Amino acid sequence: MTNPRTLAAFVHDLVAAALAWMLAFWLRFNFDVPAEFAQSAAYSLLWVLPLFGSLFFAFGLYRGLWRFASLSDLQHILSAVLTGAVLTMVAVVFLGLGPIPRSVLVLHPLLLALVMGGSRFAYRSWKEHRLYGPAKMRGQPVLVLGAGEAADSLLRELNRSGLWYAVALVDDNPAKVGRRLRGLPVFGPLANVPEVAEKYGVKHVVMALPGAKSGERRRVAELAAVAGLTVMTMPSYDDLLAGRLSVSSIRRVELEDLLGRDAVSLDDAGLHELLTGRVVLVSGAGGSIGSELCRQIARFEPSRLVLLEASEFALYRIDDELKQSFPKLDCGCWAGDVRDAERVAEILAAEQPAVVFHAAAYKHVPLMEHANAWQAVRTNALGTVTLARAAQQAGVDKFVLISTDKAVNPTNVMGASKRLAERLCRATQAAGGTRFITVRFGNVLGSNGSVIPKFREQISRGGPVTVTHPDIVRYFMTIPEAAQLVLQAGWMGQGGEIFVLDMGEPVKIVDLARDMIRLSGFSEDEIQLEFTGLRPGEKLYEELLADDEATLPTPHPKLRIAKLADSMSDLEFQELLGWLAPSVREAAAVKVGLQRFVPEYVMN
Secondary structure, three states, X not given: OOOHHHHHHHHHHHHHHHHHHHHHHHHHOOOOOOHHHXXXXXXXXXXXXXXXXXXXXXXXXXXXXXHHOOHHHHHHHHHHHHHHXXXXXXXXXXXXXXXXXXXXXXXXXXXXXXXXXXXXXXXHHHHHHHHHOOOOOOOEEEEEEOOOHHHHHHHHHHHOOOOEEEEEEEOOOOOOOOXXXXXXXXXXXXXXXXXXXXXXXXXXXXXXXXXXXXXHHHHHHHHHHHOOOEEEEOOOHHHHHOOOOOHHHOEEOOHHHHOOOOOOOOOHHHHHHHHOOOEEEEEOOOOHHHHHHHHHHHOOOOOEEEEEEOOHHHHHXXXXXXXXXXXXXXXEEEEOOOOOHHHHHHHHHHHOOOEEEEXXXXXXXXXXXOOOHHHHHHXXXXXXXXXXXXXXXXXXXXXXXXXXXXXXXXXXXXXXHHHHHHHHHHHHOOOOOOEEEEEEEOEEEOOOOOHHHHHHHHHHOOOOEEEOOOXXXXXXXXXXXXXXXXXXXXXXXXXXXXXXXXXXXXXXXXXXXXXXXXXXXXXXXXXXXXXXXXXXXXXXXXXXXXXXXXXXXXXXXXXXXXXXXXXXOHHHHHHHXXXXXXXXXXXXXHHHHHHHHOXXXXXX
């Protein structure tokens, strides 16, 4: 009772209880209360008010703030009032406290609940209007796409914002069209977005469709972009459930939103078995995939996470991020090159990891095709076998190699070097020792050196946006999805497998470029598209399986196992190690050697 606001609220509720009690008598007798009953009404307040006052506190009516009154507060009020009504009835019937008409015992709780609940919600409405109403800052009008629970949450936040205010909603569900949500009309279908936007004079739309498939989001975004509207989106369902929705979290739609894929279902129990309480090492820990692997692994609380990275800055950056996000995580930071056998052996002997994820690699196709060809082979192939053999010597349980779709029927040095790494891992496999597992997937959205950041930069400079060929297509997945599936494959693998990730449907790069131009608020007249021709070693189409391979399903719908026909003899393995030994080779000699050890490699 020391809080003045609590005291004021308590006094208000006592006054409400008294007024509702007297009003119940007045209504019972049509505002002409006989003297006997008037006296009874006044005397009975001496025990009715203490009874209800005690119940108000017992049911926690003063723990919340009126400004944020909600259905939960109304439930507490109803519980307190109904309990009081029952106790009042018991007192009148069994204790003979009266005379009090039975109709009063029914009218009083109804009137009291109405007064207490109504005053709280009236105060909240007045407060929100005063803080967020039109007199403060109206902001810009927006059209909300979707009329479900997400849209309802969004409208509630927009009502408090001085940045935006919603004018209407558009939804594909015929049952919702013509209805109202928070007082706003619902139109449909979504194909009518341009017409509705023109009717209300809006230039911005917000997609409140967190559960929609990527195809539906893409269709809606294209409709809005073609109409010259700025397309924004709200967070995912995970963010909504976690309470992370705010107006500040509404942002412009990015290409990643339109290419987003279904959430990955992980076997958490299996991954805990693989990672929790164990020492895990990630090579290339500062790269796109390596750093995401570190984030995902940290969630499973390994006893120690060992970061191996050649770049000092990349190592510092991921270590600093992990310290901020996972302060209890024990991290080991090692600067080193996976080609350095002595350094690698030193690290594994010191850390004794149980699981190794090998993500260190050179992966940029044109850069690795000529002057850097031998460096690509030594890093991707020699680095892999160096780390693999050290892992074997250190007694590592599982070794997971991150490979690429460019290793299938390779036409470039980078792809051939990764195919060579796959063969070396399989050849290193020995019965009863370290289990070597390979995971192969295509491009990841937003990774270092990928096409999307390049397009974004070109658009920011005013164009042109360069595409190598109008027919070039690629598979895409998000970095978190790729990392999660790598972990899942690492747990499922028993040694010698090559897991192939479900990459979905291939996407034409020129379509990506056009989408990014539109989503950035430009037309192709303003930002030109330019075709530059295929780069050295580049293919029109990437493949996930070689011609002589077949796949088998796994318990996970997004993972399949490639069954390879090739094998490497001990003699070939030793010859290959000898070929990898020199520190310098000319690009032409590198390609000739690759053709020998990777039979499916075809030089451009």
